[in-house]
Amino acid sequence: MNPAQLTGCLLALTVAVTASTSAASDDNPGAHEHGNAELQLAVEGNRIDLLFTSPAYNLLGFEHRARTGEQKTAVQETTRWLGATPLVDTTDPSCKVMEADVQHQSGADGHDHHEHRSGHSGSEHPESTHTDFEVAQTLSCAGLGDGTTLSTPLTGRFPEIEHLSVEWVWSGGQGSERLEQGVDRFSLDVN
Template sequence: MLSKKRVVITIASALIGSPLMAADNPASHLHGQANLQLAFNDNRVDLLFESPAGNLLGFEHEPRTTEQQQTLDRVTSWLKATPLINTSESTCTVEAANVQRLGHDDGHAHAHTHTHGEEEHHADIEVTQVLVCSGLKQAASLVTPISTRFSGVEHLNIEWVGPDGQGATRLESGDQLFKLGR
């Protein structure tokens, strides 16, 4: 019989692996939508957040101006430093974080030329975080700053798995609180 820890790691690996395939599928790139996947184990959370870059930056192409580069730098810094989920008591801290900007075909922003000569770029931002949250095991609900920080995220799909089970919910623009259903 597998231990609870091994089960969480196995399921977390499956959850965390699935969006990588989605990044190669242009149909999964839906503006206004983002996905957040969480794997809980004691007071640790492994987190994967994926969104079209336009939801977070306001553009998907490589930065063309100083202002766009500053926006990219500011958003990247915020995503690395800010826990993307938290308990109501704000007890989560970022232990490790990585932010990547991915295109759909080769890991770079990918452009499609339309008949009117304009290019439409499809790039995603993928964030992984390892969080440590004291009081996580007792939390019946969590909060996320994503949909209030980024107005381009109109729908945030959240999935989680842990020793006490799994669940899913969807937050609309401006919503922060979601119940774990434990």
């Protein structure tokens, strides 16, 4: 299998796992837990394909439809930041966002909203409605390899993320780590 096929397979697996997890969370409201978020990585050469999912509450402090100007601004700024900022980087920042897709459920009109169309989040349904952000990014990063330490700005930028589950797969193997609030580094060690 060539590197492009490997990356495609890894990304397809990540998307399939996320889709089934997302479907399961729709059927099981307990799967949507405030304070918890997930970051999945497929690393191939100098390329990282990633998928980040989080309850909107962790990023915005609310999940209902943005009502005030302040809430609408928070949604716009968060959406813009998630699309432009590499959600992982090397210790000597070298990662660049090549592609990004930021989605969050609006609930108001039954459609997901993408980065360029967002302006609200949440729902007109009762406050108990659960909404999530999903971010897919393709990064180009110099210097990736065995033992590479990566950092994420997510736990520092969003204090409501108490636990960030990070899973990665690459030619050197796979791994996972659970980052607590304030911890922002993990290593691609071969175990």
